[in-house]
Amino acid sequence: MSFADRPLWTPSAERVASTALIRFRDAFNAREGLSLKTYAELHAASIERREAFWSLVWDFAGVKGEKGARILADDHMPGASCFPDARLNFAENLLSCSDDGDAIVFRGEDKARARLSWRDLQDRVSQAQQWMASLGVGVGDRVAAMMPNLPDTVALMLATASLGATWSSCSPDFGVKGVLDRFGQIEPKLFIACDGYWYAGKRLPIADKLADIVPQLPTAATVAIVDYLGEAEAVAASLPRAVSLTVALDRFPAKAPTFVRLPFNHPLYILYSSGTTGAPKCIVHGAGGTLLQHLKEHQLHCDIRPDDRVFYFTTCGWMMWNWLVSALASKAALMLFDGSPFHPSPTTLFDYAQAERFSVFGASAKYIDACKKAELRPRDTHDLSSVRLIASTGSPLAPESFDYVYEAVKPDMHLASVSGGTDIVSCFVLGDPTSPVYRGELQAPGLGMAVEVWDEAGRPLTQGKGELVCTRSFPSMPIMFWNDPGAVKYSAAYFDRFPGVWCHGDFAEWTPHGGLIIHGRSDATLNPGGVRIGTAEIYAQVEQIPEVVEALAIGQDWDNDVRVVLFVRLAPGAALDDALQQRIRARIRAGASPRHVPAKIVAVADIPRTKSGKITELAVRDVVHGREVKNKEALANADALDLFRNLPELMS
Template identity: 40%
Template structure:
């Protein structure tokens, strides 16, 4: 098999593809309406981050934003934090979801382990059910600005509840039902919700998990919750007699069944739309507030221009409601296309289930995590041999860097003629700073470009911009979907310390990145878990890529305990496939592979076998909290175990700290 090198050419769009893309339509519009001509995507991007007021105003005009009051000025005070966008404008995000959509066209396609038969909601059905739920919320006294929270799986009812909430100007927030009650309380208690909507449980890998006891705990812990709505999901008649002020979903809607018109509340551009949360690996999760107008413009840009989704597409992302990609997926409805939902384990009942699901539903844009694609590659999966993926045009990957080998696996074993884009951004903006463009070629291990309006640069440790070298990902100009604020964050103290503590007036995102002279990028992991050995810095993803080449390794975690005086050690923790023994021979093979593929400086000092890698509820590796544990930080200060998928596995690292005597 050909060796895969970063930057190896894999695919380029045809002229027909480019000319039919939404990006070219936007370029044509700029030429016709603004007398602006850009021959390269790189030039368009440069204009978008230089003339930022003109760029964002062009999107307002190009997408024909509906409003009840016009804006006075595009941008008041061009600074971070503190930028005020489109002051004076009044609009509604949910109104843009429903405008101009044909009644009988399918809007939502859904399937789950609980509901194995495909569900389809037309635009008319989605509108009418949203109208009924909006009326129910108003009947409960929910007003603009009130918080409504969901403890719900990725199913159509969750979308209906969110859109109803947005339509009346209430503020939405959601946790996936696989969150423990303590993690839910950590999030929701901060924002003092008025109403809770919860499923009675969920099913994962064939096993049912009850959530009524958790709802009871949440009600007791959050006194601001006045009423609760229970959605029967795993049971037809869930027992709610011990819950206070609680009604069943269908009973509630029956009372409002004749309310089939939505009156969209007109709110300010910066009126809160939803509250998302940081992973909360240390301390309480940050409650990140984003607005109707900022999310609307950003997601129109992303879905239409960067991801090239049209009204003919079926857009899917494998996600839970606890990850920002769920919010992003819902915004796929802004294109007039259909969105596809799945609730359940991606490899149940068969390992290749998600690919057969893509075939069954006619998905055209398949979004997933880098971890899932790496898993498919490592298990030797070959979807193109088992599935007819004729309608599949694009694959999106996010959540972690995608290795060059995984890029190549997609083209070899999924589909040769496909646009694969790796994206990176975050909950912080509920979007991506960098990712794909339908006009550019795909190269192994590389992100195609910086997204329009995202002034992404690379700074070295002194704050100087660098090219073709690894440094900090920074953003030097404001964007409309940046957080309005963190909830209950006095004087923006946590907000400023999260992004603006390192470089004054410049957003430091916390990723280690390299921008190449041609405009493509590579991300090497979180910069606060950077491995610095003898002054040579690399990202943990480079070690993971090297280790992935070794037969028998399922997953791994790297932690560098080296201080500025080069004292300490580099530790590697490996998870092995079932039945593979951890031997001295395997240990030496790992070290040699890292010596050859990374550098001798980055060879691990010690390697340990572990049963599983510590992860957040959204599947991200906990490199920094593990590092803190090994450096003697108490568990309660190093990590919030309520934010973890597998907190018991931390016991190994606590015990190891006592053995290492660091």
């Protein structure tokens, strides 16, 4: 493929010199007797001298705890051990401020607003901590929460972590089976839920769902209902073992919270695989690895500073919520939002950014593409002068979306498309605030992450497409999967393909600038005629066509080969006639290659996606081939799968 010759944005010398990344590089040079200058040199040294690198991350970020003398006790994957002598508490590191400055600002689409100072947040965490301790919640217990992205959710997570218990959350739009498939496996001691939520102007109570869920979580000795719709007490009264959270916390005075310091890999979070190919895997992440990785990504890659105002559009069922909350450890304020990003206005999030002076604006690639299709021009309508970084993840950001951000949102600003996942609760590839941004490219592999691209035989590639792998261990690897004796599922998930090497499942390619392009998930890679094609390459072309709202591509087994089938959801009033099909094929042929051109194009009314908004190619592929989709509860709109069943267009 062709790569951009000229950058879309280059940081000024003054901006580069002011970054934490440069201060860190200079500290690393001084500590190790080096003379590193470029990001590429720093990255190479962070791999070659990993113990020194991660030790300095701890010191540079001011981690509260006892670091210990050893940094890497075991470097084998799986089973690597980092900071084996360290002790810390995750919540203590996120609550190091206690003044009257903003810690959390909240907006809900129902016009709900809240503002918590650092002192307010500490008080709320303290009350929740005392209440949880009175219930016997402590080290090793699980607390499960079905919650919107509220300040209370953050405070309850911090209280859980302060006691050494383990937090797991999902959003309230999950169905009964989706909740039980997740929380039923981890057997929580405490279950927390809201009384309902708002979305797209609709008030959505969940009392009926809770009536089905609570009896099937028998280990939850207490159920707490958080008030969002004004019905918490009534909902609590209708459920066994339930209490209104407000009533429960009012019994405890606000005072300084206390913190239990525990080993580096003490379980902090349980996150979940998407579950579209079976029951969700329960991925357990350690407190130290999560904290250290997020501090590195926030401070060095995003240049987040004390008093910054950090926003990411996310729900509590996506790992970006966990990533966002960690910004408190850098003494930045969280900007929380819950609801539809386009209600009551398409500019809702930009209105919020202007009013609260965001420093970091994070959203999914799909959100940015939707703004482009809606022809929003925030640079003409909003004051975004405070925004230094726009971050995008969830799926590859199309080259045209890079153009859109710099042309229509803000021209002088760092745009970082990042890629990682729930599996590592962080990123493999992300932004570099000291280097140029090129169209369609993720700027750089993460510091301390030994990222390579391998071919089918396990040979490193310097050009061309292959599997994204990580050849050395890193702190935020999962510490285990829940209920996985012998780590059988864990090993199979990441290490079966290349033993001893993390294979992430992304189809990737290096660029001449030292960045990467992610071409989609490798398990969704198309193989017409034996040539591997990334679905993201097709979407980048198709979604530029105004009539196409979104698209999904699969490989259909056909005539002893694989043919590319493209499904398109069209804009209102558009029709998939011969002329539009010809334009779609021509666009793909010119912008990608003749190999990418679909054999079949089919219009559908909806495209299935996971709860975190990602389209689910594998589930559609299974339906088209007549195979059972094992866990429809993982999908936000499972009914859409029926649109792909027994299609006459695919019978010939």
